[in-house]
C-alpha cells in the first residue's frame with residue numbers, strides 16, 4: 001500500500017497546483033524560503049529520529065491501540081492540509097465544512113440516530129468533555145456515574161467541569177455492575193451515566209439496553225463512550241465473525257455518543273466525534289442565538305463546538321477513507337473489523353488450551369487479555385512474570401513481539417481463577433489490541449512466539 005501512496009503523491013501536488021493556478025501568480029516571500037540542501041538535511045535528520053519508534057504497522061506489534069492510518073486517509077489529509085481549511089466556520093473551509101456535516105450524518109446513521117447534532121473533535125477526550133459539558137448544562141446539580149473500567153479521562157473531565165463523579169464497580173466480565181448502579185441511584189442524584197461500549201483496557205461492553213431501562217426508571221441520561229468500540233456497531237450481528245448485537249443496537253436510544261475515527265476508523269490522530277440525539281442541545285453552545293439557527297442549513301460547526309479551530313483536513317481524510325472503505329457490515333470498515341474480531345476469537349481459543357498462558361476473560365471485541373502461568377499461584381508471582389515476559393518479548397533481537405501490560409483487580413482474576421492467592425490488590429497481566437486486520441493471519445505466530453518466550457523465562 002505504501003507504493004500506491006507514493007504514486008499518488010504527485011496527484012496531490014497536481015491538485016494543489018490546479019487550485020493555485022486560478023489566481024494571479026506571485027512569488028513566495030524571501031523570509032519563508034529555505035535552501036534545498038538544508039531542507040533535505042533536516043528531513044533526513046527527522047527520519048533518523050523517527051527510527052526510534054515501535055513497529056506499530058507490523059502484525060507482531062500486538063500491544064497498545066496504535067497503528068498507522070490508511071494511506072487514503074493520509075492522501076486526503078495532505079490534499080486538504082496544503083490549503084489548510086479551518087472547520088470552525090464555513091468561510092474558514094466551505095468544502096471541508098460541508099464534508100464534515102456529511103460525515104457526521106453518516107456516523108449518526110450508523111448508530112441509528114434519526115436526528116442528530118454533532119461534529120468532529122480533536123480526540124475522544126474532548127468529545128467526551130463536550131458530552132459531559134452538555135450533561136452539566138442539563139443537570140448542573142447532579143452527579144455523573146461511570147464504571148470502574150471507564151476511561152480515566154471521565155473523572156478528570158468531571159473535575160474540569162466541577163461535576164461530582166461517581167464510580168460504579170464493574171462485574172466479573174469488566175462490565176458496569178447494574179445492581180450497584182441501581183443501589184447508587186437510590187442514594188445519589190445521578191444526572192448522566194456513561195456507558196462504555198468497548199472499554200479501553202479489555203474491550204468490555206456495558207449492557208446498554210438494561211442501562212437505558214434503569215435510566216428511564218431513575219431519570220438519568222445515558223452517554224455512550226464508544227471511542228474505541230463504536231465502529232463495531234457495523235458488525236454487531238451476533239455472527240461468528242461479528243460481535244454481540246444488543247448493546248450496539250440500543251445506541252440509537254442513547255442521549256449522546258462518542259466515537260474516535262482515529263482508533264478504528266483508520267484515521268491519523270486528531271479525529272474524534274461527538275453526537276447528540278437531540279439537536280436542541282445546540283442551544284447551550286450559543287447564548288445569543290435562537291435554537292432555530294441550529295436546524296438551518298447554514299450551521300457553522302464552530303457554533304456547536306467547544307473547540308475553536310479544527311482541521312478541515314481531518315474531515316477530508318475521513319471522507320477519502322470512507323469513499324474507499326465504507327461504513328458497511330461486510331465491506332470496508334466492517335470487513336476490517338471482522339478480521340480483527342476473528343483474530344481475537346482465534347487467540348482466545350489458543351489461550352484456552354495453552355499450558356503456559358491463561359486467558360483472563362472472553363474477548364468481547366478485539367482486545368485479548370491474558371497472563372503467563374506460574375508455579376506459585378499468586379497475584380504477585382503473576383505480576384512479576386507478566387513484567388518479565390513483556391520485557392523479554394519486546395527486547396528480543398531476532399523475533400520480537402510487542403504486547404502491552406494491564407493492571408486488573410486481583411478479585412476480577414480470581415472470579416475465573418479462584419486458586420490464585422490474592423497477596424496483592426492488583427495483578428499485572430498482558431493485553432493485546434488486535435486492531436490490524438493482518439492479525440487474523442498472524443495470531444497463531446504471535447501466540448506461539450509468546451508461549452515460547454514464556455517457556456524461556458525461569459521461575
Ligand SMILES: *Cc1c(COP(=O)(O)O)cnc(C)c1O
Nearest residue numbers: 123124125151200225227228260
Ligand atoms: C481512547 C479512549 C478515550 C480517549 O480518547 P482519546 O482520543 O485518546 O482522547 C476515551 N474513552 C475510551 C473508551 C477510549 O477508548
